[in-house]
Every structure is written in C-alpha cells, then in structure tokens.
Amino acid sequence: MEMHASYTSFVAVGDSFTEGMSDLMPDGSYRGWADLLAARLAARTPDFRYANLAVRGKLIGQIVDEQVAPAAAMRADVVTLVGGLNDALRPKVDMGRVRGLLTEAVEKLTPSCGRLVLMRSPGRNGPVMERFRPRMEELFAHIDQLAAQHGALVVDLYGAPVLGEPRMWDVDRLHLTAEGHRRVCEAVWQALGLPAENDWLAPLPPAPQPRWATRRVADARFARQHLVPWIGRRLTGRSSGDGRPAKRPELLPYETAPPTEQTPQP
Template sequence: MEKNATYTSLVAVGDSFTEGMSDLLPDGSYRGWADLLAARLAERTPGFRYANLAVRGKLIGQILDEQVDAAAAMRADVVTLVGGLNDTLRPKYDAGLVLGQLEESVARLAPTCGRLVLMRSPARRGPVMERFRHRWESLFSFIDELAARHGAVVVDLYGARALGEQRMWDVDRLHLTPDGHRRVAEAVWQALGMEPADDWRAELAPHLPDGWLTRRTGDARFARQHLGPWIGRRLTGRSSGDGRPPKRPELLPYVPLPEPGDMGARREA
C-alpha cells in the first residue's frame, strides 16, 4: 500500500462500535474512532468528506439492508465495515446466515470504494470472551478470507493484548473507553499507510487490582444500569438502535472543531 496516500473521503458502516459508544462528548453525543480518524484525514486534505452510517445495536443483516447500498453509492476512497459481533451474542446465532450476510456486504462494498477496511474486533478479557471465543474466532477467520478474496485490509484489534484489558472498556463492559477509541483510530490510520503517531498496541502501565468491595460494587452497578436493560430488550425483541438515525448520514465536508484538552476533536459540517 502506498505510504502517506491521499484520501478524500471516508464512509463508516456498522454498529455501536463505529457509532462511537462510549466516547462521550460534553453535549451527550458520541465521537469514537471513526470521527477521530476522519479528523486526522481532514487535516491532510482540504475538502475531505465523511459519512458515518453506523447505528448502535444493529445486526449484520440490518447493516446489509440499511447501510451497505447507501455506502456503496457514495463511492468513497475509504469504507470501513465492522459488524457481526452483535449477532454472535444472540442465543439463536445462525453462523451460516450471519457469514452469508457479511459476505454479501463485502461483495457489494469492495468494488465501489478505493479501500475497504475490515476488522477483527477487540474483546474484553473475561468470562464473556471465553464463552463466545469460538464464535468470534470463527467470524474473524472468515473476515480474513473475505479480505483476501476482495482485496480488503484487515485491522487485527482482537490480537492486541492492550485492547483486551478491562481498563480499556467502559462501565457497560461492551464499549471502549475514549483511550480505546483513540487506539483504534491509530490502528486504522496505520493500516491506511499513514506514518504512525504512536504505538496503539502498547501495553498499559501496571496498576494495583481493585479490591473485593470495589469489584462487587461495580458488578452491581453494571447489572442495574446495563445488563438488566440489555436482557429486557432481548426478551421483548427491541434494540437500542430502534428508530435512531445515523449520526452523519450524508457524505459531507468534515471540519473538525477542537475540543478542550483533546486534539482529535469533534466536527461540525
């Protein structure tokens, strides 16, 4: 891949990971790695355009039906596609169906963009990861196959030990912290052939583990604020993204506005 290539447009496709949860901004909206990446690319290229079609809670079939054709029509220099992990968490996971929908998504997107970026998603180490490890690793192996077949780039976040650290995950235990999102943005930046700004795989500084009471208090808060509502949505067939539009549905010029104390900042077109 050409080093320091010029990219004029980016379209991000996916679920909550790409929407930017839990990289929360003061106004209550989410930024996330895709916005951070767009800001950096926009600094290099006047008139740079960016769309983010991702919506939290979406399954890969919904991404295929609601986002893929719209993204393909934009004919961007770079398209990122991350999806399928929400499906693997469902009790009635149908691997054949999910992999087929992912394959169709890649087949539709790859011919329409200059560079398609896929990811082996990060996973928080712990009992949930162990329970779903087989599903995830099968999904990631298939993503590798799709990338080889369609000339896409794969960013291996799953293989980065630092991104599995509990400190990289928000209190909901499903979404990365702002530091995690910054690392993902850097990983994609480098995968696109840009000069590294830092080591996104760098290990975290050692720290003393939380005490028993702190852990139990955190478990109780997690169950009350996040696990309970998540189970409720599963039982009633609802999703956190129902009725929610993409945060940036059109491919428009992206002008980053600096956030206090944070270089990568939010835009306003």
C-alpha cells in the same frame, strides 16, 4: 501499503463500535474512532468528506439492508465495515446466515470504493465473553477469508492484548473508552499506510488492582444497570438503536457537517 497515501473521502458502516460509544463528548454526543480518523484525514486533505452511517445495536442484516447500498453509492476512497458481532452475542444465532450477509456486504462495497477496511473487533476478557468466544473467532476467520478474496484490509484488534484490558472498556463492559477509541483510530490510520503517530499496541502503565469488595460492588452495578437491560433487549428483539438515525448520513465536507445530537443510551 503506500506510505503518505492520500484519501479524500471516508464512509463508516456498522454498529455502536463505529458510532463511537462510549467516547462521550461534553454535549452528550459520542465521538469514537471513526470521527477521530476522519478529523486526522481531513487535516491532510482539503475538501475531505466524511459520512458515518453506523447505528448502535444494528445486526448484520440491518447493516446490509440499511447502510451498505447508501455507502456503496457514495463511492468513497475508504469504507470501513464492522458488523456481525451483535449477532454473535445473541443467545441464539445462525452463524451461517451471518457469514452469508457479511459476504454480501463485502461483495457490494468492494467494487464501489478505493479501499475496504474490515476489522477483527476487540474482545474484553472475562467469563461472559468466554461463552461467545467460539462464535467471535468463527466470525473473524470468515473476515480474514473475505479480505483475502477481495483485497480488503483487516485491522486485527482482537489480537491486541492491550484492548482486552478492563481499563480500556466503559462501565457497560461492551464499549471502549475514549483511550480505546483513540488506539483503534491509530490502528486504522497505520493500516491505511499513513505514518505512525504512536504505538497503539503499547501496554497500559501499571495500576493498583481494585479490592475484592470494590470489584463485587462494580459487578453488581454493572449487572443492574447494563447486563439485565441488555439481556432484556435481546430476549424481546428490541435494540438500543431502534428509530435512531445515523449521525452523519451524507458524505459531506468534514468541517461543515456536524454530527446530529445524540443522547447517550447504552
């Protein structure tokens, strides 16, 4: 990849990971790695344009139906596509269908953009994720194959031990903290051939382990506030993103298109 590469436009496609949960801003909106990346790219290039079509909770079929065609029509220098993990985390899923839809998305986006970036999403360590790990790794193997076939970049977040650290994850245990998003931004930045500003793989400094009782209280709070509602949405076919628009639906100059106000909703 050419160092000192120049990019004039960026479109982000995906779900809550790309929308920016849980990098919460004072005004109640979410920022996230894609917004951070756009800001850094805009600082290098006059008239830089950015769109973020990602919406929390979206399945890969919804991403293909609602986001891929608009993203392709924007013909951006860089398009990021992260999707399929919400499908893999459902109680029942047809992984063959997920692979097919992801292939469709890549085939539509590749000829319309200068550089397509795919990701192996980060995976939090813990017993809940262990159940879904085989599906995740099946998804990531397919992403690697698609990238090889279509000349896309793959950013391997799943293979980064530091992103599996509990301290990198918000209290809902599904979304990265601000520090996690900052590191993802740096990982994509470097994958695009831009000069490194820090080591996104650096381990976190040592920290005291919480006491057993503290962990159990946190587990109970997590189950009540986040796990049970999440399972309820999965079982009833609802999504936290139902009826929610993309925060940056048009490819516009970065400075003049502030994100639509978002109300936090895990």
